[in-house]
Amino acid sequence: MTASWRAFFETAPAVGRTRLEGRDHLKAGIIGYAQSGKTTLFNILTQAGARTGYAGKDEFNVGIARVPDPRLSKLSEMFRPQKTTPATIEYVDLPGVAKGEFKTASQLNSLKTADALVHVVRAFEDAGNPHPEGSIDPARDVANFELEMIFADLAAVENRLERLEKELKKSKTADLESENKLLQQLRSHLENEKPLRELEMGPEQMKRMRGFAFLSMKPEIIVLNLSESDIRSIDSAVEKFNLASWTARPRLGFSTVCGKIEAEICELPPADSPAFLEALGFAEPGLNRVIRDTYRILNLISFFTVGEDEVRAWTIQRGTPAQRAAGEIHSDIERGFIRAEVVSCAHLIAAGSMAACKEKGQMRLEGKEYVVQDGDVINFRFNI
Ligand SMILES: Nc1nc2c(ncn2[C@@H]2O[C@H](COP(=O)(O)OP(=O)(O)OP(=O)(O)O)[C@@H](O)[C@H]2O)c(=O)[nH]1
Ligand SMILES: [Mg+2]
Structure with a gap:
């Protein structure tokens, strides 16, 4: 397109x-x-x-x-x-x-x-x-482009800080103040020519930053x-x-x-x-x-669902628990999650069938906290 x-x-x-x-x-x-x-x-x-x-x-x-x-x-x-x-x-x-x-x-x-x-x-x-x-100089180009992204973010931060200053003069709310504090922190990090992806942040701060969609993050x-x-x-x-x-x-x-x-x-x-x-x-x-x-x-892995109608690969972040992985397929499956039947695809491919895996004791029943592994073949049991 x-x-x-x-x-x-x-x-x-x-x-x-x-x-x-x-x-x-x-x-x-x-x-x-x-x-x-x-x-x-x-x-x-x-x-x-x-x-x-x-x-x-x-x-x-x-x-x-x-x-x-x-x-x-x-x-x-x-x-x-x-x-x-x-x-x-x-x-x-x-x-x-x-x-x-x-x-x-x-x-x-x-x-x-x-x-x-x-x-x-x-x-x-x-x-x-x-x-x-x-001349061809990838190290130069990488460094320059990285800086350009950092400066683009810095411009966005400064822009917002300027407006915040005015807003704070009108009303000093805790929310505006904490945004101000965070942005000051980002500014000094960026002024040191460091990308935001290298800044350690808590979930609350991450949430606040999301709306900006900073490039260097x-x-x-x-x-x-x-x-x-x-x-x-x-x-x-x-x-x-x-x-x-x-x-x-x-x-x-x-x-x-x-x-x-x-x-x-x-x-x-x-x-x-x-x-x-x-x-x-x-x-x-x-x-x-x-x-x-x-x-x-990106720290991503795949799990699979299999059946006569569809065999499908799904992408999740490494470390995702089974219940949240189920939500990748459908929010109803996440909500009504009961158990996950799991077999590794290596075992399944070697054994040749689900039945053979079951016989060998390779099929596991896992709960919602189970951390999905790369290559898991999963059948989610759910109830809605
Ligand atoms: N020799 C060589 N030429 C390449 C290679 N990759 C791309 N090119 C050539 O470089 C020119 C630009 O390629 P594009 O893929 O259009 O580059 P681009 O980054 O999309 O260009 P813009 O969108 O105009 O910035 C074309 O003539 C390509 O054929 C490569 O690996 N080796
Ligand atoms: Mg192009």
């Missing part, structure tokens, strides 16, 4: 929610400097076929990626359901910005509802399309878009480009891709891609890696 982003996002809810609060998939915003390969990556992830190499300022793309999961395919082979439903991620591909432009870029609004940011950083050489800064996946010549050293690219010091930061992580090659793989007839991948020494297409890295950085 390509349209004027303004029209689209002005109708979108302004407050960033977590996906557990009513959306049926995760939403990630693809951002970065101009001509870094954002739309190329967007196409790889969503197969949407959006136009690349076009530096339009008013166009954005929205598409859905199916989360590849070999476990889901195996379960589907086993149950032969009418429908197999993978987990999905919605990607919004935004126009690139020039250095120094981000703070005032009107796209900022459109990122408010994103659960995560996918920041594409150019690490590929292309003489025909030179980098606007004159969102988890971030930095995707290095590599040259074809780096394809064989894809696992050491972070070190090669002097970004290792960034890897210890909370809620930020790296993924690597060679956009050009992956785009070529996407164009191949599906039957030809395994041989192409093998020739490159890859076990799977790059999009799998980027999506897996997204799950890792």
Whole structure:
């Protein structure tokens, strides 16, 4: 879908929610400097076929990626359901910005509802399309872009503080005062050039901050878009480009891709891609890696529901208790939760059937506090 982003996002809810609060998939915003390969990556992830190499300022793309999961395919082979439903991620591909432009870029609004940011950083050489800064330097671009997000948040904080000051003069309520205190704290953190995702906060503060949808508070996946010549050293690219010091930061992580090659793989007839991948020494297409890295950085896991009608993957935050996980499927199931029948998909796939798992004692009955594990196959018992 390509349209004027303004029209689209002005109708979108302004407050960033977590996906557990009513959306049926995760939403990630693809951002970065101009001509870094954002739309190329967007196409790889969503197969949407959006136009690349076009530096339009008013166009954005929205598409859905199916989360590849070999476990889901195996379960589907086993149950032969009418429908197999993978987990999905919605990607919004935004126009690139020039250095120094981000703070005032009107796209900022459109990122408010994103659960995560996918920041594409150019690490590929292309003489025909030179980098606007004159050289390829991912460490420089990462640092600059990070600062731009911090400054954008700082501007929003200062804006609100200014208005708060006036409001406080009129009426000194406890609520306004605690907002004032929190924002002062955020301001000094941001003035130290630190992103808000690195600030420890209590639940009350988190709640207050949510309405602002600060950019530097969102988890971030930095995707290095590599040259074809780096394809064989894809696992050491972070070190090669002097970004290792960034890897210890909370809620930020790296993924690597060679956009050009992956785009070529996407164009191949599906039957030809395994041989192409093998020739490159890859076990799977790059999009799998980027999506897996997204799950890792966002601390997400999948559980499955199985049956003759549908085999389906669901995404939850690691550490989610069974009753809340049930709410992912339907609020009625959460409300009427009785028990969860749980078997790990590894056991189920090895045993070949639910009945065989039961016989082996691999099927467990768990209560509402049970912490759902990655790969659990769950049948929720509920009563409404
Ligand atoms: N050599 C090489 N070229 C690439 C790679 N990825 C993208 N390109 C090229 O770089 C140009 C820009 O790619 P896009 O994907 O449109 O970049 P973008 O970041 O969406 O650009 P804007 O939206 O204009 O900011 C296109 O000509 C792509 O073919 C890559 O990995 N290697
Ligand atoms: Mg683009």
